[in-house]
Amino acid sequence: MNQHHEAAVSEVYSPELIRSEVIRLVELHESGVLPPIVQLGHPVLRMAATPFTDQLEPELLRMLLDIMRMVMIDAPGVGLAAPQIGIPLRLAVLEDLYETDPEVAAAREREPLEYLEIINPHYVQLGDPMAAFYEGCLSFNGYQAVVERPAEIATTFTDANGIAHTRNFSGxxxxxxxxxxxxxxxTVYIDKALTRSLCANHEYPRWANPSIDEARTGLNF
Structure with a gap:
């Protein structure tokens, strides 16, 4: 992102505006409504989020993270980043405790992931192996596509209490x-996807059974 764009983003999403938007989402939730998940085309999905530097007091941060988790589960999904509900802060929540067919889990190296909050996360690839499989996105409803990613990563992030963590993930x-x-x-997954693999959700079961070998042949990617 160039300096001009950074300045524009900073002007549009000042710390005061970010805080007021979070308060608005909290009030919306308190009225019994979960915030909507923004879809591709919304500018917040196409800008670098602002590092979290205590723009929100602990209580407000806690409420935001709790709302993000509820939105993720309601969707349902296995992760949600703050920009997906219109908040350009470097925050995300992750959780994958859904029951999975053992054959599918083995093909995807899918192990349960306990609920995790990541603030200002960063990752680097470990080793050379890559893994390719279908991904979907709550901000790109109705479609899935194959993305090749590092099979193992080293990560750093802080939690809601400001404690720094380092952790490796695989699969x-x-x-x-x-x-x-x-x-x-x-960045949205479609930016990194093998676009010939793109399929509508109702076509997805045809190609993920449980590997993507038939998809590679049938869709020519």
Whole structure:
């Protein structure tokens, strides 16, 4: 992002505006309504989110993270980044405790991921292996596509208490962490996808059974 664009983003999303938007979402939730998930075309999905530097007091941060978790579960999804509800801060929540067919889990290296809050996350690839599989996105409803990503990553992030963490992830857990962290850089999975693999959700079961070998042949990617 160039300096001119950074200045424009800073002007549009000042700390005061971010805080007021979070308060608005909290009030919306208190009225019994979950915030909507913004869809591709909304500018917040295409800008680098602002690092979290205590723009929100602890109580307000806690409420925001709790709302994000509820939105993620309601969707349902396995991760949600703050920009997906219109808040351009480097925050995301992750959780994958859904029951999965053992054959599917093995093909995707999918292990349960306990609920995790990541603030100002960063990741780097470990080793050379890559893994390719279908991904969907709550901000790009109705479609899935294959994305090739590092199979194992080293990550750093802080939690809501300001405690720094380092943790390695592999398999499906690594994919979730990368997908959500990419959102904080203004990147959506379709930017990295093998576009010939793109399919509507109702066509997805045809190609993920449980590997993507038939998809590679049938869709020519």
């Amino acid at each position: 499906w857990q690594a994919r979730i962490f990368q997908h959500e962290t990419d959102h904080l850089d203004g």
